[in-house]
Amino acid sequence: MAENMQLAELVGACRWIGARVWSPATGGNMSQRRGARSCYITESGLDKGHLDADDFLTVDIHTGSAQPGRRPSAETGLHTFLYRRFPDVGCVLHTHSVSATVLSLAEQGSALRLSGYEMQKSLTGQTDHREEVTIAVFDNSQDIPALVQRIARHDAITPLRYGFLTRGHGLTCWGRDVREARRHLEGLEFLFECEWRRRLLEAR
Numbered sequence: 001m002a003e004n005m006q007l008a009e010l011v012g013a014c015r016w017i018g019a020r021v022w023s024p025a026t027g028g029n030m031s032q033r034r035g036a037r038s039c040y041i042t043e044s045g046l047d048k049g050h051l052d053a054d055d056f057l058t059v060d061i062h063t064g065s066a067q068p069g070r071r072p073s074a075e076t077g078l079h080t081f082l083y084r085r086f087p088d089v090g091c092v093l094h095t096h097s098v099s100a101t102v103l104s105l106a107e108q109g110s111a112l113r114l115s116g117y118e119m120q121k122s123l124t125g126q127t128d129h130r131e132e133v134t135i136a137v138f139d140n141s142q143d144i145p146a147l148v149q150r151i152a153r154h155d156a157i158t159p160l161r162y163g164f165l166t167r168g169h170g171l172t173c174w175g176r177d178v179r180e181a182r183r184h185l186e187g188l189e190f191l192f193e194c195e196w197r198r199r200l201l202e203a204r
């Protein structure tokens with residue numbers, strides 16, 4: 001299959017993310033698994049809401065190497081970690097929404113605990129609003145290899161599920177394919193928005 005055709009779903013997801021203002025300016029990065037060893041990922045520094053298939057490059061998920069002359073996302077290491085860690089993950093979406101940014105700063109603990117929302121069921125495997133969905137929150141860092149190490153250490157004790165937040169930065173979430181990653185992103189964004197509004201009301 002031509003690369004452009006394989007990427008059409010991911011390009012569509014990037015435009016949908018851009019239209020919702022979840023990746024303002026040049027924020028965010030998006031990727032899709034490409035076979036056992038590599039993934040497609042967005043080139044660094046572009047407006048992710050206005051991409052076409054040529055704006056993605058191929059990166060080896062084990063070595064991080066990309067095509068010469070191209071600059072993969074500065075946060076490629078987070079994507080490649082997830083593809084190595086979860087063999088069934090087929091798509092990773094990283095966004096900078098207002099809700100994810102504000103809530104990750106307001107939450108001073110190491111996890112956001114969501115409970116009581118029917119929309120928790122937008123996340124694969126969640127069947128009851130009374131259960132708790134836990135989204136890990138990591139302090140932000142410009143040192144991506146160090147951030148990946150911290151995330152990997154946390155995951156070894158408390159396995160990650162659906163996504164994680166980086167404080168004051170944004171959400172990284174995933175799914176088996178683009179469709180599931182989109183559903184998780186939309187579900188989590190809805191939950192984040194409800195949660196910060198609830199906290200705001202309760203603080204009054």
Ligand SMILES: CSCCC(=O)C(=O)COP(=O)(O)O
Pocket residue numbers: 025026027028029042043044045046072073074075094
């Ligand atoms: C204003 S965007 C700051 C960098 C960032 O957090 C991001 O998601 C985009 O980085 P990339 O290298 O993937 O363009």
Ligand SMILES: [Zn+2]
Pocket residue numbers: 027028029075094095096169170
């Ligand atoms: Zn980012």
